[in-house]
Amino acid sequence: MTESRPRLLLVGLDRYTLDACVRLGVDAVVICGSATWDDGLVSIPPELTVIRVDDQVSVEAVLMALHRSGLGADDFDAVHTSDEYSMVTAGMLARHLGLPGLDPQTAVRFRDKSVQKAAVRSAGLPAAxxxxxxxxxxxxxxxxxxxxxxxxxxxxxxxxxxxxxxxxxxxxxxxxxxxxxxxxxxxxxxxxxHVVGDEWFVDGIVFEGELLFLAVGSYGDPCLTAIESGEPLWLRHFDPVGEGWAYEKARGLVGAALGALGLRDGSFHMELFHDAPSGTLTFGECAARRGGALIHEQIQAKFGVNIAECAVEIALGRRPRIDAKVSPDVFGGCYLPGRPGTLLGCPTAADLLALDQVRFARIEHPVGTPFPAGPAHTSQRVGQFMVVAESIEQLTGRFEEVRQWFDERLWVLPDGLTTRGKRDFQREWRPDADFGDTLWR
Structure with a gap:
């Protein structure tokens, strides 16, 4: 008798979660909101079923779509999401359908920053x-x-x-x-x-309350500092051998904070502030999903661990098999900032991958994307790239070289130009452009 394949209700699109479902043989039904669909950056594997809704954060919209599709609790084994904004939605759906999933009250503690900080401080842990x-x-x-x-x-x-x-x-x-x-x-x-110190991040896997894996890293500058200074965000992971002190320092606070917030199963992304002069570590924030940027890619490169796959296994009630193999190399990711105006062209991901030491690249915005004056959040970028290096100094130096190379090949039409100004810009962008009368030449 053939064993039936597990079925998962996924809320939101996440490329690595979708890929994990295909490779693990999971029949996933994916709820996709209009904004995510219109963005089109994440491709949906043909093996998975897609149900489109107006708003994937709305429990009402998702439930109506499931009823229209003739799907109910008996069609799924669990509910899962990797989307920050859909955490409470997925929890409410799981409770309503009587399926395994993140408890709604726990989800609230990971979404509402005031509730989160209160829970952590009530446990006697340092937090703002x-x-x-x-x-x-x-x-x-x-x-x-x-x-x-x-x-x-x-x-x-x-x-x-x-x-x-x-x-x-x-x-x-x-x-x-x-x-x-x-x-x-x-x-x-x-x-x-306001909490002073370097901003650390910790991504990991917890199963039945046991911390199975964690990867600790640091942002080049705290996220808020990068936003306010206009400098591109970059981040790298600490080496658990050469920088084991960071793991020893983080592990206790991470475990205690997860306990205070009630997360017993799944992946997480936590931010901490490390004050080097005093050696103190303070809780910042925590999400019940893995981190953004290129954290997934960096963890796979540095540790050989696929966090998205682990999270899918846990959602289905399975203990993930984690066999971390730590690379001695330094891996880090960096943002490729745009310039104010309308994006007309830039190097491709393949162009970036052809550069020395670049191990991964992603261009996230198509031609015609407008960029406002000054970054408003850490997701405002043209793309990202990951570098492998032998030292932190080599890593940061290569970041600067690649960003400069990219910027020299980035074409953005500035806002506010007159028609004459646009013609002058086009002559520079496309030297073969000719606005004159060529009949009598």
């Missing part, structure tokens, strides 16, 4: 204090900052979007006016105590 701003459009009732300096961020955001430093009450009022003027969709924010 925070105050909820119910409506960032109206801060007139605040006459002074609860912390100076403070960090203002959405209560349930991601990718450092709409996050900024505020040093005075006037800074807060100016930010409030900006968000009101721009009709910002998110209005519930938090003001957090």
């Amino acid at each position: 204090r925070c105050v909820v701003v119910e409506d960032v459009f109206s801060v007139s009732d605040l006459h002074e900052l609860p912390f100076e300096p403070a960090v203002l961020k959405p209560v349930a955001g991601a990718a450092t979007a709409l996050t900024s430093s505020v040093r005075t009450i006037d800074d807060l009022r100016a930010r409030s006016e900006e968000y009101r003027r721009n009709k910002t969709g998110q209005r519930t924010f938090v003001l957090e105590e």
Whole structure:
């Protein structure tokens, strides 16, 4: 008798989760929202079933789509998502359908930053204090900052979007006016105590409360610093042999924080702040999914571990088999920033891969994409690339060389040009362009 294949209800598109389902022989039904579908960056394997919805974060939209498709609890073994914004949605679906999945209350602790910090601090762990701003459009009732300096961020955001430093009450009022003027969709924010130190990140796998794997790394600059300075974000992983002290320091806080937040099964991405002079480590934030950027690719290159595949196995109730093989090389990822204006052309991923030491590259935006003046969040980039090196110094030097090479071949039509200015730009971009009358030449 042939054993039936497991069936998984997936909310949202994630290239490595989809690939893991195909390789593991999982019959996945993928819920895809309109925004993700229209973006088109992630290809959906033909082996998987796609159900399109207006909004994949809406429980109502997903349930209606499942009913239209004639699917119910009996058609699935579990519910899973790798999408930050769909965590609570997936938890609610799992509970409603009576299927294994992230508990909704646990999901809330991983989405709401105020709830998260309260849970971590209640467990006696070091974390920033925070105050909820119910409506960032109206801060007139605040006459002074609860912390100076403070960090203002959405209560349930991601990718450092709409996050900024505020040093005075006037800074807060100016930010409030900006968000009101721009009709910002998110209005519930938090003001957090500013924590100093290098920003670390930890990605790992936990099963039945046991920490099976973790990879610790560091951003070149804290995410908020990179955003405010306009410098491209870069990150690399610590070596568990040569830099084992970082793993020893992080492991205890990571385990205790996961326990306080209630995550017993799945993957996670945690950010910590390390104050080198004092040696202290402070909890920053945590998500119940692996990290973004090129963290997945770096972990595969450095450790030989596929975190997305582990997460799918755990969603199906299986203990993943993890056989980490650590490479002695230094692996790091770096963003390829754009320039204000409209993207007209840039090197391809294949062009980048042809460069020495580049091991992975992804161009994420097509021709015609507009880029505003100044980065607004860590996802605002043309693409990313990963470098392998023998030392941190060689890694950062190669980052700079590749970024410069890319920028020299990046063509962006600046905003605000007159028609004459656009003609001049085209003559530079395409020297063969000719706007004259060639009849009498």
